[in-house]
Every structure is written in C-alpha cells, then in structure tokens.
Amino acid sequence: MFGYYLDLALRSLKRNPVLTTLMVLALALGIGATITTLTVLKLLSGDPLPQKSAQLFYPQLDPYPRDQPFSRSGKKLPWLMSYVDAMNLLHARKAERQAVMAMSQVKVTPQAQDGKPFYADGVLTTSDFFPMFDAPFQYGAGWASSDDESRAQVVVIAGFLNDKLFGGANSVGRTIHIDDHDFRIIGVLRSWAPQPRFYAVHLGGRDYGKGEAVFMPLQGARADGMTPNTVMSYGSEHTDMQHLETAQSIWLGLWVQLSSADEAPAYKLFLGNYAQQQVALGRFQLSRVALWDLMSWLRNEQVVPDDVRLQAGLALGFLLICVVNTVGLLLAKCLRRSREIGVRRALGASRGAIFAQFMVEAGIVGLAGGVLGLCFAELGLWGIRHQPAQYASLAHLDLSMFLFTFVVALVSSLLAGLLPAWRACVVAPAPQLKAA
Amino acid sequence: MTVHPILAALRRHKAGVSLIVLQIALTLAIVCNAVFIIGQRIERLNRPTGIDESNLIKISQAWVGAPSGDDAASIEKLDALQRTDLDTLRSLPDVKEVAASESLPLSGIIWSSDISLSPEDKGLTAQSAYYYGDEHLRSTLGLHLIAGRDFNAGDILHHTIRSTDVSPVIIVAKPVADKLFPQGDALGKTVYLDGKKPSTIVGIVEQLQTPTTASWGNPFAYNSVLLPVRLDGTSASYAIRTRPGREQAVMHEARKALLAVNPMRIMPDAWGIQSFSDIRAKAYRADRGMAILMGTVCLILLGVTAAGIVGLTSFWVGQRHRQIGVRRALGARRIDILHYFQIENLMIAGIGVVLGVLLAVGLNLWLMAHYEMARIPLFYMTAAVLAMLALGQAAVFVPARRASNVPPVVATRAA
Numbered sequence: 001m002f003g004y005y006l007d008l009a010l011r012s013l014k015r016n017p018v019l020t021t022l023m024v025l026a027l028a029l030g031i032g033a034t035i036t037t038l039t040v041l042k043l044l045s046g047d048p049l050p051q052k053s054a055q056l057f058y059p060q061l062d063p064y065p066r067d068q069p070f071s072r073s074g075k076k077l078p079w080l081m082s083y084v085d086a087m088n089l090l091h092a093r094k095a096e097r098q099a100v101m102a103m104s105q106v107k108v109t110p111q112a113q114d115g116k117p118f119y120a121d122g123v124l125t126t127s128d129f130f131p132m133f134d135a136p137f138q139y140g141a142g143w144a145s146s147d148d149e150s151r152a153q154v155v156v157i158a159g160f161l162n163d164k165l166f167g168g169a170n171s172v173g174r175t176i177h178i179d180d181h182d183f184r185i186i187g188v189l190r191s192w193a194p195q196p197r198f199y200a201v202h203l204g205g206r207d208y209g210k211g212e213a214v215f216m217p218l219q220g221a222r223a224d225g226m227t228p229n230t231v232m233s234y235g236s237e238h239t240d241m242q243h244l245e246t247a248q249s250i251w252l253g254l255w256v257q258l259s260s261a262d263e264a265p266a267y268k269l270f271l272g273n274y275a276q277q278q279v280a281l282g283r284f285q286l287s288r289v290a291l292w293d294l295m296s297w298l299r300n301e302q303v304v305p306d307d308v309r310l311q312a313g314l315a316l317g318f319l320l321i322c323v324v325n326t327v328g329l330l331l332a333k334c335l336r337r338s339r340e341i342g343v344r345r346a347l348g349a350s351r352g353a354i355f356a357q358f359m360v361e362a363g364i365v366g367l368a369g370g371v372l373g374l375c376f377a378e379l380g381l382w383g384i385r386h387q388p389a390q391y392a393s394l395a396h397l398d399l400s401m402f403l404f405t406f407v408v409a410l411v412s413s414l415l416a417g418l419l420p421a422w423r424a425c426v427v428a429p430a431p432q433l434k435a436a
Numbered sequence: 437m438t439v440h441p442i443l444a445a446l447r448r449h450k451a452g453v454s455l456i457v458l459q460i461a462l463t464l465a466i467v468c469n470a471v472f473i474i475g476q477r478i479e480r481l482n483r484p485t486g487i488d489e490s491n492l493i494k495i496s497q498a499w500v501g502a503p504s505g506d507d508a509a510s511i512e513k514l515d516a517l518q519r520t521d522l523d524t525l526r527s528l529p530d531v532k533e534v535a536a537s538e539s540l541p542l543s544g545i546i547w548s549s550d551i552s553l554s555p556e557d558k559g560l561t562a563q564s565a566y567y568y569g570d571e572h573l574r575s576t577l578g579l580h581l582i583a584g585r586d587f588n589a590g591d592i593l594h595h596t597i598r599s600t601d602v603s604p605v606i607i608v609a610k611p612v613a614d615k616l617f618p619q620g621d622a623l624g625k626t627v628y629l630d631g632k633k634p635s636t637i638v639g640i641v642e643q644l645q646t647p648t649t650a651s652w653g654n655p656f657a658y659n660s661v662l663l664p665v666r667l668d669g670t671s672a673s674y675a676i677r678t679r680p681g682r683e684q685a686v687m688h689e690a691r692k693a694l695l696a697v698n699p700m701r702i703m704p705d706a707w708g709i710q711s712f713s714d715i716r717a718k719a720y721r722a723d724r725g726m727a728i729l730m731g732t733v734c735l736i737l738l739g740v741t742a743a744g745i746v747g748l749t750s751f752w753v754g755q756r757h758r759q760i761g762v763r764r765a766l767g768a769r770r771i772d773i774l775h776y777f778q779i780e781n782l783m784i785a786g787i788g789v790v791l792g793v794l795l796a797v798g799l800n801l802w803l804m805a806h807y808e809m810a811r812i813p814l815f816y817m818t819a820a821v822l823a824m825l826a827l828g829q830a831a832v833f834v835p836a837r838r839a840s841n842v843p844p845v846v847a848t849r850a851a
Contacts, residue, residue, distance in 0.1 A: 019747060022743050022747065026740045026743070029736055029740070107498065107702065116702075117500045117701075117702050118702060118704065119498075119702060119704075180500070225504060240598055241598055242506070242598070306807050306808070307722065307726050310473070310726075310803075311726075311729065314466065314470060314730065315733075317462065317466045318466070318733055318736075318737060320462060321459060321463055321737060321740060321741065322740060324455060324458050324462065324744075325459055325741070325743070325744040327455055328452065328455040328456065328459065328748050329744065329747045329748070331451060331452055331455065331748075332452065332747055332748050332750075332751035333751075335751065335755070336751055336754060388718075388721050388722075389722070423451065
C-alpha cells in the first residue's frame with residue numbers, strides 16, 4: 001500500500017511543480033536556518049567538561065566596601081578574588097582539589113635565529129589545574145605544588161605551540177623564552193580547549209577558540225613581572241601592578257573540585273565562616289558568599305553571546321512561519337483535489353487510506369525539505385566559519401544535528417500535513433461525484 | 437460593493453483564512469522586531485567618533501627585551517625608544533603629523549576613571565575615558581577645539597601607566613565639561629582625576645567617542661579626556677595623519693622604517709599597523725553581520741508569506757471560477773471582480789496585522805526582559821503594518837487579475 005501512496009504522492013507533486021518547489025524551498029530555508037543557528041547555540045552553550053562539570057565549583061566572596069559595591073545594583077558578587085583570599089582558600093585545602101588562575105598576554109621568543117617574537121595567551125595558575133580539569137598530557141606532566149611555592153621557572157605548553165616551535169617533537173626539558181625570561185618545559189598538552197573556556201570567564205581570556213598556549217606557576221610568573229589581563233580595584237589606593245599580591249584588588253579566579261555535589265553545602269558553610277572571620281578581622285564589610293556549579297555559573301554569567309541566542313530565536317520563528325506556509329499550500333492543494341478523493345472513496349478507499357496518502361505526500365515534502373535544508377545548513381555553517389568570531393572554526397555539523405535535521409523536517413512536515421490530510425479524509429464522496 | 441458576500445465566502449474557508457491570518461501575524465511580529473534591531477545596529481554603526489577618520493593610521497607595537505620601566509633610568513630608556521620611533525615616522529614622506537597616542541576610538545583599549553569636583557571623589561563625578569598622548573594628539577586626530585588652547589610641548593609628561601603622577605593640565609570633551617560644569621564655565625576650572633591631585637581644564641574639544649563600543653561603556657560613550665602624557669612601557673602606540681590617499685603607502689613605509697630602526701619588536705599584521713577604516717570595520721563587524729543576516733531573513737520571510745498568499749488566493753480563484761462567471765454574466769465588471777479579491781485580502785490582512793501588532797508588542801516586551809532592547813517606536817509599527825498590507829495587496833494582484841479575466845460565458849458551461 002505504501003508504494004502505491006508513494007506513487008500517488010509523487011504524481012501529485014509533479015502535477016504542480018511550482019507549488020511543490022515553493023513548499024520544499026520554504027521548508028528547507030526554515031530548517032537550514034534553524035539547524036545552523038542551533039548548531040552554533042549548542043556549540044556555545046555546551047558542557048565544557050561533561051565528565052567533570054558536576055564536581056567543579058566556583059566560589060565568590062565580597063571584599064568590596066558596603067557603600068561602594070561591586071555592581072551598581074549591589075546584588076552581584078565580585079567576579080574575581082584578591083590574592084590574599086584566593087591563597088587562603090587554596091591553602092585551606094577544604095576541597096579535593098583547588099587551583100587559582102589568571103590570564104595573561106605573554107611575549108614568546110622562539111629560540112631559532114630568525115624566530116620572530118609573538119604574543120600568546122597564557123594561564124598563570126597552580127598545580128591542581130591540570131588534574132582538576134582533566135587536561136591530557138602528550139609529553140611530561142604538570143608541576144607539583146612544591147613548584148608553586150618555590151617559584152620554579154617551569155612551563156606547560158599547548159600542543160599547537162609545541163607543533164609551532166618544536167615541530168611536534170618531545171620538547172620536555174627544553175627552554176622557552178617568555179617575557180624575556182627562560183622557562184623549562186615540563187609538559188606538553190594534547191589538544192585541549194574546553195568550549196566555552198569556563199575558567200577564563202571574567203579573567204580577560206577568550207571564551208572560545210583553540211585554547212591558551214602556555215601554563216605557568218602563578219607565583220613564579222608574577223615574580224618575573226607577568227601581569228593579569230583583568231584587575232579590578234576595590235580600595236581607594238591606585239593599583240600598582242607590581243604589588244597586586246597586597247593590593248586591594250581582585251584579579252584571580254578560584255575553582256574547586258568537590259567529591260560530589262553533596263559536598264557543596266559543606267564547602268559553602270566553610271566559605272561563609274571564612275567571610276565572617278574576615279569581617280571580624282576588619283578586612284571585609286560584607287559576609288555574603290556564593291558557590292556556583294560550573295553549568296550554573298556559565299548560565300548566570302551569560303557566556304553565550306546575546307546575538308547568537310537572538311539568531312536562534314529568529315530562526316525558530318522563521319521555521320514556524322515556513323511550516324504555517326506549508327500547511328496553507330498543502331491545504332490549498334488537497335482541497336483542489338476533492339474530486340479525485342471522491343473517486344477514490346467511491347472506489348472503496350477508506351478514510352484511513354486517504355489520510356495515509358496525504359501524510360505520505362507531506363512526508364515526501366518534508367524529506368526533500370530536510371535534504372535541501374541540510375545543504376542550506378552546511379552553507380550557513382560555512383558562512384559562520386568565515387566570520388571573525390572566536391568560535392568560528394568550531395562550527396561544524398555533528399551527527400546528532402544531522403539526524404536532528406531529518407527529525408525536525410519530518411515532524412514539521414507531518415504536522416503541516418495533518419490538517420490537510422484530515423480535511424481530505426472527511427470529504428464526502430457523493431457530492432464530488434455528482435458535480436463531476 | 438458590500439462586504440457581506442465577502443464575509444459569507446470567507447466563512448466557508450475558515451482553515452485557509454486562519455492560516456493566512458496566522459502567517460501574516462507571525463511575519464509582522466518577527467519582521468517588525470528584526471527591522472527594529474537592524475535599525476538600532478545601523479544607528480550604532482553610524483555614531484560619529486569625533487575624529488577625522490580618513491587618512492589616519494594607528495601603529496601598535498611592543499619591544500622585545502626592553503627595560504622593565506621599574507626605575508627612573510629604565511623609564512628614560514623606554515621614552516627614548518618611543519621618541520626615536522616618533523622621529524622616524526615623522527621623517528617619512530607623505531606623513532603630515534605623528535602623535536604618541538595610547539588609544540583611539542573604536543580600538544577597544546580603554547583606561548577610564550572618575551573625574552570629580554573635589555579631591556575625595558565625592559559629589560559630582562563624570563566617568564571618563566583617558567586618551568594619553570603628546571602635544572600632537574589633538575591635531576593629528578583632527579579634533580575640533582571649541583574653547584581654550586591645545587597642549588604645548590612644555591605640558592607633556594612621560595611616565596608609565598602605573599605612575600601616580602597627575603598632569604596639571606587636561607583637555608576635556610564637551611560632554612564632560614557640561615556634566616561637571618552645567619553653567620558652561622568649565623574652561624580654567626580645577627577637577628580631580630581619580631580623586632587625587634588637581635588638574636586644570638585648559639581646552640575643550642567638541643566631540644570624542646571613548647575607545648570602547650561594549651555595552652558597559654554606553655553610559656559614558658562620549659566622556660573623553662585628553663592627558664598630556666607620553667605613556668612609557670614595553671609597548672607603545674602612535675597615530676599618523678597622512679597626506680590624502682597615501683595611507684597604504686605610509687603603512688608600508690612605516691613598517692619598513694620602524695623595523696630598520698629596531699627589528700626586535702612585535703608588530704603583527706593583525707593589529708600592528710592599521711588604517712582607521714580597518715579599525716572601524718573590525719569594531720562593528722559583528723553588528724554589520726547581524727544586520728545583514730536579519731535583513732536577509734526578513735526578505736525571505738516576506739517572500740514566503742507573499743508566496744503563501746498567492747498560493748491560497750490562486751486556489752480560491754480556481755474554486756470560484758464558476759461563481760465569478762455568474763457574477764460577470766449578471767453584469768459585474770472586471771474591476772468589480774478585481775476589487776472583490778483585493779478587499780477580501782485587505783480584510784484578511786487587516787485581521788492579520790491587528791493580531792501581528794499584538795504579537796510584535798509581546799515579542800518586544802519579552803526581548804526587553806531578556807536582552808538589551810528598547811521599546812519599538814510607534815513609527816516602526818506603523819511602517820510594518822503598512823508594509824504588510826501593501827505586501828498582501830501586491831501578492832493578491834496576480835490571482836485577482838486572473839479572476840477578473842474569467843469570461844461571463846463560463847456561467848453557461850457545466851462546472
């Protein structure tokens with residue numbers, strides 16, 4: 001029976017090529033736009049560390065004076081931490097793992113004779129950074145916590161920097177010239193770049209893209225004069241970039257790993273106690289604290305650009321209009337065929353059979369729209385890859401979105417076919433035959 | 437012509453009519469909001485910077501192995517490096533003027549702080565962006581001095597960004613002067629930068645946008661202050677005014693000349709030497725992209741909706757072939773048939789736009805709650821409504837004319 005419906009549907013579609021093209025094209029445009037924007041949205045709002053995100057938490061304290069709050073509304077807590085607080089929490093070791101971090105622009109000078117110096121993104125952090133974020137090593141390993149305290153001049157470099165400077169060879173033990181100081185390479189990462197880069201939010205790093213090039217022990221890098229990208233001052237003193245460690249400035253992010261989300265209340269209690277202690281010491285005026293799990297933090301800070309969400313909304317609206325349009329055109333077509341339906345009904349076709357026939361026709365339109373929509377989506381993503389955005393190079397259609405395209409296409413076309421098919425199957429055969 | 441028969445006919449096509457109404461309403465809601473967003477982006481793109489943007493180049497570079505700038509001697513060395521560069525650039529052909537210039541509008545590099553009337557940072561303050569530069573800065577950027585004087589060579593200090601020295605003289609942009617001195621007597625008055633030492637306003641420039649286009653900079657988008665300071669550091673930036681049409685040549689020559697003086701510097705193609713038109717294009721690339729994308733989607737949407745109207749009306753015309761013939765036989769003129777379909781469409785589109793305006797307002801309110809969005813002005817709504825009605829009329833014209841061409845003799849034939 002299905003084959004027969006297919007044949008009928010194809011004949012009917014061929015009979016009005018303009019109308020058919022219009023339906024398929026409209027559906028394909030809607031689907032193409034939707035898939036393109038949803039792919040980007042999924043890419044940007046995805047879980048950067050799926051296996052770990054439930055265990056990672058971002059604490060916040062508020063060292064700002066009561067009458068000069070961090071945000072104008074006074075509701076938001078400061079994004080970053082001062083050195084003193086970050087180090088106190090780090091050394092308290094109340095979590096399984098903990099690391100503080102800052103982003104920095106560093107000057108890298110290749111050892112080669114004619115090597116041109118260049119700027120690279122760097123992370124100044126502490127030893128737990130690599131195990132906590134599951135950063136995979138190709139060669140060597142990260143540094144120990146003793147290296148943090150001894151200000152060891154060691155560095156972990158990203159795979160792409162290793163490829164650029166050493167042709168991908170094992171460079172552990174070699175030196176690299178950063179900001180006019182020599183650093184010994186102790187580890188080379190495999191390609192690793194969580195998207196979005198949750199730990200760089202508010203630190204002046206990039207939210208998306210290929211990742212940072214060098215990772216250095218914070219204290220050692222600071223001793224060599226490297227400065228964080230973002231510094232905010234909460235005191236009246238002029239911030240001296242050389243003495244950030246003692247300044248009334250926030251410039252560090254602290255991430256902690258708890259054994260499970262159940263530990264979060266206990267850690268928050270510890271934070272609260274710490275803040276109250278600081279109030280008692282006169283360092284803080286406010287004792288409020290916050291503790292975010294990774295995904296809530298990303299949502300709350302709205303890392304996904306507004307424009308991307310607007311585009312996705314626009315595309316969904318577009319698809320909705322295209323579906324309504326297809327319903328209208330299918331309806332027009334099917335009502336015009338009342339006589340044909342009357343004949344088929346008179347010859348013994350059941351209502352179900354008529355309904356099925358029209359749904360098959362709608363399904364074909366949907367599949368054709370889906371295939372063409374996929375082409376449009378690929379075209380759209382190609383366009384996005386040529387945009388200047390940080391995430392541009394990541395925009396690719398993955399298998400799940402590929403399948404999703406066809407689900408969207410079929411569901412939307414079958415929905416669009418529902419009304420016309422129902423109208424078709426309730427056509428009474430007698431009047432149609434009489435009129436003929 | 438009475439409306440009654442049209443209504444009677446429409447009642448028999450409830451499904452089709454409601455689909456067109458729905459489509460027109462949705463299209464109106466989305467297109468109206470999208471066009472409003474496009475309008476806002478274009479408004480942003482067209483904001484003036486206050487500087488003369490043609491024939492202007494910015495050079496940003498960093499020295500490798502330069503002194504740290506921690507002590508007086510190394511600051512002098514850094515300053516010497518910078519002055520050598522400035523002299524080198526000044527000696528190039530086709531260069532009209534060169535200034536030490538830490539930042540430019542749209543370049544994104546911003547130093548900002550509060551300027552106040554009293555030393556404790558209390559009372560009236562104006563958040564402002566600092567433009568550090570030497571005595572050539574104002575004239576190189578082509579800023580219009582509306583009161584007072586320019587900086588002279590004697591005013592120019594040089595120190596690092598970390599220094600707590602405050603320059604005794606400053607030039608402010610008019611919005612800063614107006615905010616702090618609403619009576620318009622800012623010239624010669626004393627203000628406090630960062631709530632510290634006093635500075636005297638010696639000049640007022642008409643307009644100068646701050647270097648950032650980010651939304652957090654909107655509250656003080658034109659609050660700019662010129663500081664007579666050559667900033668010393670391991671990196672330095674320069675602004676160059678070239679002779680008309682010689683930008684590309686100067687960019688090429690400047691790279692060669694600077695590398696000849698000192699090859700140990702970072703000056704990448706991406707941001708080392710840029711013409712101001714490049715800076716402008718980069719600053720607004722995302723806005724332009726969004727406007728183009730939304731515009732394209734709107735056009736396609738309108739096309740789809742028009743096609744839908746054509747499709748359904750054609751079907752109705754086909755279905756009423758015989759009725760039209762009967763009406764023609766009974767004396768209706770062609771123009772009557774044409775008007776019938778046009779009025780029918782006007783009524784359907786009328787219901788659609790009423791619904792659409794409600795949807796558009798709802799969508800706008802939702803966007804205002806979730807994004808940075810203003811209320812859609814009445815003008816946009818009116819324009820969108822008229823455009824949708826016109827679109828409906830245009831789309832219905834072809835099938836309606838086909839209907840009017842139905843000959844009366846059809847009435848006598850069997851259906």
